[in-house]
Amino acid sequence: MADLRDVNLNRLAVFVAVVEAGSLTAAAERLGLAKTMVSKHMQRLEAEVGASLLVRTTRRLNVTEAGRTFYDASCLALRAAEDGLSAIAGEVGxxxxxxxxxxxxxxxxxxxxxxxxxxxxxxxxxxxxxxxxxxxxxxxxxxxxxxxxxxxxxxxxxxxxxxGEFVKWMVASPAALGAGAAKPAELAMLADRPYVAVATLPRPLSVALEHRDGRKDSLRYPNAFLTNTATAARAATLAGGGIALLTDFSIADDVAAGRLVRLLDGWATAPAxxxxxxxxxxxxxxxxxxxxxxxxxxxxxxxxxxxxxxxxxxxxx
Missing domain, CATH: 3.40.190.10 (Periplasmic binding protein-like II)
Known part of the structure; x- marks a missing residue:
């Protein structure tokens, strides 16, 4: 087993740069060193730790399993050192x-x-x-x-x-609501509408709302247009894909501009x-x-x- 006293810790920064840059040449440019010096650092580091960290071929550089483990540990060590220096550097600079x-x-x-x-x-x-x-x-x-x-x-x-805090609003595009359609006044009136949901949420098909007067209501959709990001859910809603429960901060401008219509006035999710x-x-x-x-x-x-x-x-x- 390698002894920490035998490892030149300065080489950790060079090793991390090589892995992140993907080649000795790119790492040398990033660090402002000669490629031969970077190569020598890697050879000596492998000798110090007693393991092969990189596999170099004429076309590419690969990280070994041991190298990947050592890279993760090196990142943590360098970051801890950075944080320690920041902590003692004072509040200026x-x-x-x-x-x-x-x-x-x-x-x-x-x-x-x-x-x-x-x-x-x-x-x-x-x-x-x-x-x-x-x-x-x-x-x-x-x-x-x-x-x-x-x-x-x-x-x-x-x-x-x-x-800070946010809530979610039920919204839909004007096209999804239909020309001249009245805005629904109750959550149950939205049960048969197409629904757009974020699949990564704990309960993507469930809607739980609170009224400003304290009333609560909930609804569960049997299916939905599912997507893995809130950004894609907003895009699908803007395109007329259905109604959606979206964060107020992400759609406030859309509602103000008329691109989306806020449904169920006075209703929103509990503040989070x-x-x-x-x-x-x-x-x-x-x-x-x-x-x-x-x-x-x-x-x-x-x-x-x-x-x-x-x-x-x-x-x-």
Missing amino acids: PLRGTLRVNAPIDFGLQFVAPALVELRRVHPELEVDLQCVDQLVDLVGEGVDVAIRLGRLADSNYRAVKI NIHAIFPATRFPSRKVRALIDAVKVQWLAALALRSGKAKRSSSRA
Whole structure:
């Protein structure tokens, strides 16, 4: 078994760069080193750890099973070092290193991506890796620094910071409703309508709503147009595919512009939280705190804009 004292830890950064770049040449360009120096680092690292990490052929570079395991461990080690340096660097100075963020697609596109752009304007040395998926990921296993979660948080060892709240509205396109059709007043009146749903939700075919006066109602559809992302569900609804239960933040502009019609006035899902989560075992680094603050700014700006539009619409009415 290799002894940590025999491993030059500086080579971990070179190894990670090689795996991520996919070749020695690309890694050399990224690191500003000669290709021969990168190759020598890899040869010495394999000798130090006592295992073959890379398989090099004339056409491509492959990572061995041992190399993949060592890559994951190297990423965690480098990130922990970055977080430790950030934690002792004080509250001033530019942000550096890589910030890996995970977010749902719709929220990520609308709020997280602009927030990261603003961070990069202020801190141009900060590298960003934004992953937008609607499936939950293992933050530690995937090397994610901070993730955005919508709705109830599962029990975990992650730390959480609340960003805001959202609800969902029942909506449909004007074409799906039909010309001159009256808006349904009760949930039961929507039972025979085509339904668009997000398949990754725990109960995609079930609708549970609350009225502002405290009444509650629910409905379960026997089938639906199913898709694996909320963004695709919105697109299908805009195209006239049926009615859908969608987040207010993702469709507020569509409703205001008339592209979608909000059904069942006064009805919505119970308010749910938006959280930023990060591993509890990791320092709450300046990068993570800065990202959370930047997303909050984007969220509050959107709320203010929506409130202003609502007031103007009310005054015109």
